[in-house]
Amino acid sequence: xxxxxxxxxxxLFALTLYVVLDGFDLGVxxxxxxxxxxxxxxxxVDAIAPTWDGNETWLIMAGVTLLAGFPLAYSVLxxxxxxxxxxxxxxxxxxxxxxxxxxHSAHWRRRWDAVFGGGSLVAAxxxxxxxxxxxxxxxxxxxxxxxxxxxxxxxxxxxxxxxVLAGYATLGAGWLRLKGEEATRSFAGAQLRWLxxxxxxxxxxxxxxxxxxxxxLALTWxxxxxxxxxxxxxxxxxxxxxxxxxxxxxxADGVAxxxxxxxxxxxxxxxxxxxxxxxxxxxxxxxxAASGTASHVxxxxxxxxxxxxxxxxxxxxxxxxxxxxxxxxxxx
Amino acid sequence: MRRPQSPAANVNAAGVVSSSAARRVAMFLTGLAGLIxxxxxxxxxxLVAAGVGLLAxxxxxxxxxxxxxxxxxxxxx
Amino acid sequence: xxxxxxxxxxxxQFAFTVSFHIIFPTMSIGLxxxxxxxxxxxxxxxxxxxxxxxxxxxxxxxxxxxxxxVTGIVLSFEFGLxxxxxxxxxxxxxxxxxxxEVLTSFFLEAGFLGIMLFxxxxxxxxxxxxxxxxxxxxxxFSASWILAANSWMQTPDGVAWQDGHFxxxxxxxxxxxxxxxxxxxxxxxxxLLTGAFLVSGVxxxxxxxxxxxxxxxxxxxLGMGSxxxxxxxxxxxxxxxxxTMLKHQPAKxxxxxxxxxxxxxxxxxxxxIIVPDQxxxxxxxxxxxxxxxxxxxxxxxxxxxxxxxxxxVDRQPKMAxxxxxxxxxxVIAMAMFTLAVISLWLRWHGRLYSTRWFLRALVxxxxxxxxxxxxxxxxxxIGRQPYVxxxxxxxxxxxxxxxxxxxxxxxxxxxxxxxxxxSAFLIFTLRLIRRGPSGLPGHALPAGSLKRALRPAIGGxxxxxxxxx
Numbered sequence: 001x002x003x004x005x006x007x008x009x010x011x012l013f014a015l016t017l018y019v020v021l022d023g024f025d026l027g028v029x030x031x032x033x034x035x036x037x038x039x040x041x042x043x044x045v046d047a048i049a050p051t052w053d054g055n056e057t058w059l060i061m062a063g064v065t066l067l068a069g070f071p072l073a074y075s076v077l078x079x080x081x082x083x084x085x086x087x088x089x090x091x092x093x094x095x096x097x098x099x100x101x102x103x104h105s106a107h108w109r110r111r112w113d114a115v116f117g118g119g120s121l122v123a124a125x126x127x128x129x130x131x132x133x134x135x136x137x138x139x140x141x142x143x144x145x146x147x148x149x150x151x152x153x154x155x156x157x158x159x160x161x162x163x164v165l166a167g168y169a170t171l172g173a174g175w176l177r178l179k180g181e182e183a184t185r186s187f188a189g190a191q192l193r194w195l196x197x198x199x200x201x202x203x204x205x206x207x208x209x210x211x212x213x214x215x216x217l218a219l220t221w222x223x224x225x226x227x228x229x230x231x232x233x234x235x236x237x238x239x240x241x242x243x244x245x246x247x248x249x250x251x252a253d254g255v256a257x258x259x260x261x262x263x264x265x266x267x268x269x270x271x272x273x274x275x276x277x278x279x280x281x282x283x284x285x286x287x288x289a290a291s292g293t294a295s296h297v298x299x300x301x302x303x304x305x306x307x308x309x310x311x312x313x314x315x316x317x318x319x320x321x322x323x324x325x326x327x328x329x330x331x332x
Numbered sequence: 333m334r335r336p337q338s339p340a341a342n343v344n345a346a347g348v349v350s351s352s353a354a355r356r357v358a359m360f361l362t363g364l365a366g367l368i369x370x371x372x373x374x375x376x377x378x379l380v381a382a383g384v385g386l387l388a389x390x391x392x393x394x395x396x397x398x399x400x401x402x403x404x405x406x407x408x409x
Numbered sequence: 410x411x412x413x414x415x416x417x418x419x420x421x422q423f424a425f426t427v428s429f430h431i432i433f434p435t436m437s438i439g440l441x442x443x444x445x446x447x448x449x450x451x452x453x454x455x456x457x458x459x460x461x462x463x464x465x466x467x468x469x470x471x472x473x474x475x476x477x478x479v480t481g482i483v484l485s486f487e488f489g490l491x492x493x494x495x496x497x498x499x500x501x502x503x504x505x506x507x508x509x510e511v512l513t514s515f516f517l518e519a520g521f522l523g524i525m526l527f528x529x530x531x532x533x534x535x536x537x538x539x540x541x542x543x544x545x546x547x548x549x550f551s552a553s554w555i556l557a558a559n560s561w562m563q564t565p566d567g568v569a570w571q572d573g574h575f576x577x578x579x580x581x582x583x584x585x586x587x588x589x590x591x592x593x594x595x596x597x598x599x600x601l602l603t604g605a606f607l608v609s610g611v612x613x614x615x616x617x618x619x620x621x622x623x624x625x626x627x628x629x630x631l632g633m634g635s636x637x638x639x640x641x642x643x644x645x646x647x648x649x650x651x652x653t654m655l656k657h658q659p660a661k662x663x664x665x666x667x668x669x670x671x672x673x674x675x676x677x678x679x680x681x682i683i684v685p686d687q688x689x690x691x692x693x694x695x696x697x698x699x700x701x702x703x704x705x706x707x708x709x710x711x712x713x714x715x716x717x718x719x720x721x722v723d724r725q726p727k728m729a730x731x732x733x734x735x736x737x738x739x740v741i742a743m744a745m746f747t748l749a750v751i752s753l754w755l756r757w758h759g760r761l762y763s764t765r766w767f768l769r770a771l772v773x774x775x776x777x778x779x780x781x782x783x784x785x786x787x788x789x790x791i792g793r794q795p796y797v798x799x800x801x802x803x804x805x806x807x808x809x810x811x812x813x814x815x816x817x818x819x820x821x822x823x824x825x826x827x828x829x830x831x832s833a834f835l836i837f838t839l840r841l842i843r844r845g846p847s848g849l850p851g852h853a854l855p856a857g858s859l860k861r862a863l864r865p866a867i868g869g870x871x872x873x874x875x876x877x878x
Contacts, residue, residue, distance in 0.1 A: 049523075049527065050523035050524075050526070050527045050528075051523055053478060053518075053519035053522055053523070054516060054519035054520050054523075056478075056482070056519075057511065057515045057516055057519050059482070060481075060482055060485050060511050060515060061508070061511045061512070063485050063486055064485055064504060064507045064508045064510075064511055065504075065508060067485075067488065067489070067496060067500045067503075067504035067507070067508075068500060068501065068504025068505045068507070068508045069504070071496055071497045071498070071499075071500025071501055071504065072497055074488075074489050074493075074496050074497070074500055074504075075489060075493040075494065075496045075497035075500070075809075076493075077489075078486060078489025078490050078493060078496070078809075079489065079490065079493050079809045079810050079811050082490055082809075082811050082815060082819070083815070083819075085486055085490060086490065086819045086822065086823075089482060089483045089486060090483075090822065090823070090826045092479060092482060093479035093480065093482070093483065093826065093830065094479075094826065094829070096475055096478060096479040097472075097475050097476055097479060097830055097833065097834075099475060100471055100472045100475040101472070101833050101834075101837060104837040104840065104841070105837075143497070144493075144810055145493070145810050146810070148812070149811060149812065149815045291500060291501030291504070291574075292501055292571075292574065292576040292577060294501075294576065294577035294578070294580065295500075295501040295502070295504065295505050295577060298505040298509075298577070298580055299504070299505040299508050299509075302505070302508060302509045302512055302513075303508075303512065306509075306512040306513055307512065310512060310516040310517075310520070313516075313517075313520045313521070314516065314520050316520070317520045317521070317523050317524060320523070320524055320528055320531050320532060321523065321527070321528075321531070330526075330527040330530070
């Protein structure tokens, strides 16, 4: 049994769950900037308050899986993306605490909302920049990162940052359309229309730029022409469908969210196809970076036993808060 | 807060009692002595004996707490 | 511009973020178990006062937990950011341990925290209590795994060195390493004591001002009652841990006691004030209580204590910080024990809630658990130097290929943002305390109206259950 491969699959699983789940949390946060009505902003935060912590936890799971299973990759990639990672961690921190702190001051709530939104924005941009950095490639010499901390500040990474931001915002708007009532719901619908198309446009530009920045990507197209074409088609169709369905009342509220998820997922799969089997893209394979068998065994046993339980009670937690977010908030 | 008029037990407006200095010193030394005793017991009789001593302390504590909460219920209802 | 030392900057940055972080899980563990006790008592007795206590402390717990979570995420990445070489080598060992921490604890806490904070209107009281318990159990799992990882760094076991990598040979010995079984209860007790003195201190503050009397009396009784039992066990566990570390990390305990000579004088004093000169390997100033060194450290009347010169100079930790951290922790433990004994005396004479000087002492001791925990961790971590994995990897060899200027920039940024976290937490917590449980809006309505959340209509648990039938 190829244990490193299994660990890598779990890493991808954790990362995908994070992107989808915290993606809409961050998206909602960013959308706060577009909403002037405090009461609607409160409803927007309410829509994600009960489950944000669990969503964010998948990021830690992904990071720790990298540390446990592929320590060489962890020790190279983290210094390589030092500044965007610190920016991401601190902005996620500011967002996290503003969930709690915004309740305690009616007077300062607008400012905490700005912190919330700003934290979400910077986190999204930082994550996008890291994706860009992975595509660009990192300089390695004898198993150590050999570049500088500013390697990731390129126009291409700014582009990927914007793309991920647009994707999260689309996802967030989809969530609000699903969970929101009246004002929130129609606000979400209005945003969805242009966000989905912006996300599509940015992705197209990024994909073209990516092949220029990283010639290896052309090989990926050669290896999986059918899969990638289908994924591209699916991605584009979803975007168009979201834009069409955004404000229609005869379409179920959850359709836009499902389609946005499909877009994100197809993006993840495409990136996965491009990077596989490397954990440091285009340079070091997952087997080269893997730790000893005992580490994978311990991790995978834990993963195998506990993940179903985790998914179970996470689903339960979501179901407790199912349906529309109440207009008067979560107070008993 | 009104200052107490004598160093002995005195009740002020909030119903709070102030204790005499001697009593305070006695209480403080009791606590400190306990810790010294613990270490002496370990040295002379061993860790097990000290553990037993602490267990005795815990049982005493639980007894005192139980008695005081019973009394509290009687007076407060 | 002076030469910036990346090793020092990396250490300072990690020390700052981890010190700030540990304050919050310590408080969270103490508070959540207090909440379990209080909610359990509410379910059992139906007494509304317990519900009021629960809602009041839940607010403070929620903020503490949130700050703990976000500062904790930083740490899981900071291994790689500040100490990449350490991550590469130790990843196979501590990575799976922290992975299990995420799986069995973080998800558990996160999954049920939402119900705990927001689910009162959506789930019955028994399921809500279950949620509280699950979060509390999650904190225990969390402490267990992370202490296993840190204890492995202190007393490594169960690994072999192969081709420049650590390979795990025996997971049981990695987790149940020589120090974990004692350090885990020590940390858990520290957290519970932190909670006990925190709630007692706040209650004492109310009693001194003749406010919230019912609430304060009940909380103080529960807090100090718990403290009596907890400190007694902690004293025992602390002594056990001392013996364990003396055996496995003698250099740390040598530094902690402040003696330099190979064998101290007999009988040995217990040193309280020293001015050590590490370069000259001696104390410039040394003040202590006679005989107490032999009694407390060697458990005999004439035992000699080993000094730091028993360890080669290039393997010695810095004596001053280790000594003073250890003394701080020990003095606070003594103060806690003393206050616990006094509380029993006062309780016996029915004067627990009315003895003014005692209440003032409790208010001062409210943050005592936090200070003691930090001091204990400084003893542990600074005492382990110059190693990051004791005896196997030096901190100086474990760094990241990040320039010093970048480390300085992020250090400054961390300090600024964490100051925001810390100030906001303090301001809001103090505000909640000043307002008191009677002025409680519960979890304030997001729409901004500060409505009183204690709905008398809910009544006691029995009425609630009856109304659901």
